Amino acid sequence: MRQRDRYALLADIGGTNTRVALAEAGRMLPETIRRYVNAEHTGLDAVLAAYLAAEGGVDCAGACVAAAGPVHDGVASMTNLNWTIDRSEVARATGAEVVAVLNDLQAQGHALGHLAASALRPLVRGRIAPQPGASQLVVGVGTGFNAAPVHEAPGGRLVVASECGHAGLPVRTEADLRLLQFVEAAHGFPGVEDVLSGRGLERLFAWVSSEAGTPRELRAAEIMAALAAGDALAQATGRAFVRLLGTVVGNLSLIHLPYGGVWLIGGVARAFTPYMERFGFSAAFRDKGRFEDFMQDFHVSVIEDDYAALTGCAHYLQGLMHKAA
Known part of the structure; x- marks a missing residue:
């Protein structure tokens, strides 16, 4: 068993997977990372029990959980998963004296400035250098869609939670209006996440193929494979996805004025990185x-x-x- 109260437990709970690791003195230990498929577990307590057993037993001094959903008073309600994360339950599961539950985008915001330069790929270069201490913006595109502004305040970093992925889709063209109506007919309210996410990509492909007169459905991974192979419908879907993403990220940038930089995160954002320039992300953003x-x-x-x-x-x-000490 690891030394008592030496380590902290970290968990990042997405709609599909949960990643768990240990930290020591504020540093995440990469060798302790384990990934769990959410569908194979009844809840976070089961995941944490499996992790702690795999690590040979850990009595944690602290625990911090990042959840893909709104957090209120230490309780997170997962947006794309039927789990509720409660701070008191995390404390019981880990034995931690200090426990925090964050929105996952808040956790991403607190990572800025602590990541390897090799993990940061420039997408759009601004005309002025990012200003130290200026506001930043983290935008997550994965199983869902969300964003969080990051502010440097006298008392420390402040990362503000939001649920902007559930705001309405922007409409610039007649095609955008038809897409909105297509999504609305199937899902009731046409939100940003209904198009700009993994599942959203599937809906966007269904709309593009319907517009082409050949309605069909593919899973997100199949769409990305077809895109890489040069399939015409997948190319049209990718182009529409990137344009809408640029539009939405541009809107969020006007709201938050992130002179310190905009950061895209999430599996879908990473998957589309090779196509951003070709499909006009920067033009749509501006x-x-x-x-x-x-x-x-x-x-x-x-x-x-x-x-x-x-x-x-x-x-x-x-x-x-440190504050609790």
């Missing part, structure tokens, strides 16, 4: 009428570290434990 020149100021990069949220959890928890 397409804001008389504010197009203003949009030239912002940098956009992709974070290619799949465990960045764990790193963010480690740093956030370390600060919390």
